[in-house]
Amino acid sequence: xxxxxxxxxxxWIDGDLSDADVQDLLxxxxxxxxxxxxSESLGHLLRKELDSGEKIPYADFFNHQLNKRIEEEDExxxxxxxxxxxxxxxxxxxxxxxxKLAPIAALAVIAVFVTLLFVNVPVGGSKIVSxxxxxxxxxxxxxxxxxxxxxxLLIEGLAEIPAQQNITGVQAVGYTPxxxxxxxxxxxxxxxPILALAIDHAAQPRLRELKF
Amino acid sequence: MRLPLIITLxxxxxxxxxxxxxxxxxxxxxxxxxxxxxxxxLVYAADPAETDLPDGVATNAxxxxxxxxxxxxxxxxxxxxxxxxxxxxxFREYESWVVPSKHLFAKIDSKGRDPEDRLLLxxxxxxxxxxxxxxxxxxxxxxxxxxxxxxxxNGRLILVVLLAGDKKDS
Amino acid sequence: MNNPDPIPSxxxxxxxxxxxxxxxxxxxxxxADEGPPDEELVRLSQQGDMAAFDVLVTRYRGKVYAMxxxxxxxxxxxxxxxxxxxLKAWKxxxxxxxxxxxxxxxxRITHNVTYDWLRKKKIQSGTExxxxxxxxxxxxxxxxxxKDISQPDEDLEKSELRIRIESAIDQLSPxxxxxxxxxxxxGCRYQEIADILNISIGTVMSRxxxxxxxxxxxxxxxxx
Numbered sequence: 227x228x229x230x231x232x233x234x235x236x237x238w239i240d241g242d243l244s245d246a247d248v249q250d251l252l253x254x255x256x257x258x259x260x261x262x263x264x265s266e267s268l269g270h271l272l273r274k275e276l277d278s279g280e281k282i283p284y285a286d287f288f289n290h291q292l293n294k295r296i297e298e299e300d301e302x303x304x305x306x307x308x309x310x311x312x313x314x315x316x317x318x319x320x321x322x323x324x325x326k327l328a329p330i331a332a333l334a335v336i337a338v339f340v341t342l343l344f345v346n347v348p349v350g351g352s353k354i355v356s357x358x359x360x361x362x363x364x365x366x367x368x369x370x371x372x373x374x375x376x377x378x379l380l381i382e383g384l385a386e387i388p389a390q391q392n393i394t395g396v397q398a399v400g401y402t403p404x405x406x407x408x409x410x411x412x413x414x415x416x417x418x419p420i421l422a423l424a425i426d427h428a429a430q431p432r433l434r435e436l437k438f
Numbered sequence: 439m440r441l442p443l444i445i446t447l448x449x450x451x452x453x454x455x456x457x458x459x460x461x462x463x464x465x466x467x468x469x470x471x472x473x474x475x476x477x478x479x480l481v482y483a484a485d486p487a488e489t490d491l492p493d494g495v496a497t498n499a500x501x502x503x504x505x506x507x508x509x510x511x512x513x514x515x516x517x518x519x520x521x522x523x524x525x526x527x528x529f530r531e532y533e534s535w536v537v538p539s540k541h542l543f544a545k546i547d548s549k550g551r552d553p554e555d556r557l558l559l560x561x562x563x564x565x566x567x568x569x570x571x572x573x574x575x576x577x578x579x580x581x582x583x584x585x586x587x588x589x590x591x592n593g594r595l596i597l598v599v600l601l602a603g604d605k606k607d608s
Numbered sequence: 609m610n611n612p613d614p615i616p617s618x619x620x621x622x623x624x625x626x627x628x629x630x631x632x633x634x635x636x637x638x639x640a641d642e643g644p645p646d647e648e649l650v651r652l653s654q655q656g657d658m659a660a661f662d663v664l665v666t667r668y669r670g671k672v673y674a675m676x677x678x679x680x681x682x683x684x685x686x687x688x689x690x691x692x693x694x695l696k697a698w699k700x701x702x703x704x705x706x707x708x709x710x711x712x713x714x715x716r717i718t719h720n721v722t723y724d725w726l727r728k729k730k731i732q733s734g735t736e737x738x739x740x741x742x743x744x745x746x747x748x749x750x751x752x753x754x755k756d757i758s759q760p761d762e763d764l765e766k767s768e769l770r771i772r773i774e775s776a777i778d779q780l781s782p783x784x785x786x787x788x789x790x791x792x793x794x795g796c797r798y799q800e801i802a803d804i805l806n807i808s809i810g811t812v813m814s815r816x817x818x819x820x821x822x823x824x825x826x827x828x829x830x831x832x
Contacts, residue, residue: 229471229530233813239820240791265820271830272792275770279674279794283687289665292694293658299695352556352581352601355574360724366571374511380586381563381571387590395480395522395539397495402527408781412524412537423535428726429782431564433540530810533783549808560806569727574806 239265352377396420396435411436472527473548474557475602476577478536479523481509483516485592492591494519505582505598512584516593525602528557541566542587542597552576557601563587579603643667646710654701661701665694668711671794672718678789679722681774689725693718708803715794716804719786769830776826784819787812 227235231251237243238251239262245252252258282288354377357366364383371378387393398412398420412421422434477500484491497520506518522538528548537543542565549558557577562569563585575583578601585597643649643663652660672693676686696717704713777785786805790796796804801812 229810229814232817233810236813236817240816261824264824268820268824268827269792271827272773272788275767275773276678276789276793277674279671282669282673282690283683285666285669288669288687288691289662292665292691293662295691295695296658296661296698299699352575352577352583354583355576357574358572358720360569360572360720364570366573368573371508371512374508374584375580376508376512376582376584377575378512378584378586379563379571379573381588384565384570384588387588387595389591391590393480393482393492393521393539393541393590393595395495395520396524396537397497397522398524398526398537400475400524400526401535410535421537421540423537425533425781427778427782428729429723430567430727431535431543431545433537433543435540530808530814532811547807547811549806550810567727569724 235261238262351375354379471530473530473550474528474577475525476528476534476536476546477523477525477598477600477602478538478544479505479598479600480521480539480542481505481596481598482519482521482590483509483513483593483596484519486515486517488517488592491517491519492521494521495523496520497523499523499525500600505600508582509584509596509598513586513594513596518596521595528559536599538597542595544585544597544599554578561599563597577601647706650701650704650706650710653698654704661698664710668714669694671711672714675715675718675789675794676722678774678777678793679785680726681778685725689721690718692725693721696721709800712796712800712803715790715796715800716806719804723782772830773827776823779826780819780822783815784822787815788819788823791816 234243234248235251235258238245238248238258248258351370353370354368357368357379359366359381361383364381367380367382369378370376396412397414399415401410401412401423408425410423411419412423414420419436422436424432424434426432479497479500482492482494500523502520509518510516524536524538524543526534526536528534528546530548530550534546534548535543536546542563544564545562547560549560552558559575559577561573561575561583563571563573565587570587571585577583577599580601580603582598582600585599587595587597589595644660646664646667649660649664653664669690673686673690676689676693677683680686680689693714697714700717704710777788780788783805787801790801790804798809798812801807802809805812807815
């Protein structure tokens with residue numbers, strides 16, 4: 227069964243496709259009707275036994291505590307906006323000092339931005355659309371290097387790796403995943419297994435070198 | 439207990455597939471649909487004055503001289519040593535891992551191609567056991583991503599991700 | 609400057625366009641269904657209106673909490689993580705451009721918070737290569753959650769059936785567990801799941817196909 231058939235069956239089980247839409251599959255695999263019935267039973271069972279979120283313990287305290295934390299962190303959107311405004315002013319203090327020149331400053335900024343846009347950013351090319359660093363101590367900075375025709379993501383704030391630590395690489399050709407499998411083996415170009423990769427319950431990859 | 443026929447029919451190859459001893463892990467195994475092929479590399483950007491440099495590897499997968507020249511435009515005054523590489527199909531239905539080194543590697547989820555045939559991706563960059571950054575990215579063939587990682591020795595480790603294929607004229 | 613979260617609203621990435629998309633679902637049933645629509649509450653919250661945000665919290669706190677509980681099986685930790693998710697959402701609201709549903713965006717933040725916590729917990733506990741987190745390995749030490757959320761006999765109060773189901777879901781890969789929980793429990797649509805997990809709709813359907821099959825195999829004796 228190819229991926230397109232799997233997707234159609236899923237849509238049919240979920241009621242997004244009718245029997246007529248998947249008639250070819252039903253003709254070839256009449257047992258699919260029973261599978262659909264079992265999927266529906268499974269869905270009912272899961273919804274009956276697992277909480278979908280009608281109640282949270284200590285609901286009022288939850289909101290109270292959250293409000294308290296927000297106030298403590300002083301991170302309201304308005305405060306953020308105010309900070310951004312303050313930042314903008316700090317970047318252009320002389321322009322902002324002369325309020326009448328503010329529109330000119332704004333136009334100049336736009337002109338520079340548009341110039342940079344057309345001069346430095348190619349029509350095509352790779353690009354980073356958004357970034358996120360789970361560790362708040364890290365910061366991701368991105369830019370496009372026209373000269374190198376490369377997109378750069380600099381991750382700042384990482385601890386330096388001790389010089390004495392041995393950092394090594396591998397030469398690996400592609401692995402093929404089994405469907406949904408969480409264990410993979412990477413092979414060298416001459417077909418020797420070199421790395422085992424396992425994805426655990428927490429979506430955490432575990433790598434182990436294989437010695438042969 | 440009766441195992442439904444459909445589960446038997448479909449789960450049999452599935453059970454074979456998740457068996458570590460089966461062919462699925464072999465390069466010769468049957469492949470699911472692939473959106474692209476990506477070359478990932480771990481590069482050490484060294485101080486040219488540095489002596490006793492770590493061993494590098496030679497590659498036939500890409501023109502590393504070209505990559506090295508381009509890295510030099512972004513990280514000037516450095517010498518680039520290829521420490522590891524991994525060429526990997528990026529599968530449409532599954533997460534894909536690009537692991538040129540067990541120290542620095544990437545997880546890639548493909549979101550398909552855009553009208554310009556560029557690959558839309560969600561990337562995670564891993565340093566040992568930590569995910570250090572996540573990014574939504576658009577990858578065009580021939581236009582690499584350089585991910586500047588941690589400092590090491592007198593230089594810096596860099597992860598390079600490059601979509602295989604000919605670069606389109608833009 | 610990096611975004612607080614890789615959120616759909618800030619992304620210019622389009623769907624892969626392999627098929628037409630379902631229209632967005634209405635907001636899920638929750639504690640505060642009545643009242644202004646999410647869009648209005650989000651707009652007010654972005655202006656610093658904490659009362660408006662409080663309504664959004666009330667509307668989605670149960671869903672967010674349940675989503676976390678169903679992944680980590682620890683009520684006290686889930687309570688704290690739900691707090692963290694809402695706090696992150698509040699901080700990120702100025703960047704939310706409302707091109708996606710608020711709750712889809714919130715779920716994505718919740719998903720990130722939960723898995724980042726799981727990974728951190730796993731590293732701290734030093735669990736080995738193939739082990740999985742069991743509910744009894746997670747200790748409620750949260751400083752902010754009410755102390756009596758998680759009782760030692762909590763598992764005894766759960767039905768045997770529920771424990772069986774949780775155990776089966778735990779045996780799924782994280783990718784498969786996510787789609788099952790979002791589809792079957794939270795009632796999300798394919799597009800919403802794709803937005804939350806940052807994958808294509810095709811991937812969502814494919815993962816659902818195999819996740820259901822695996823779950824059916826594991827729970828076959830419970831089915832009529």
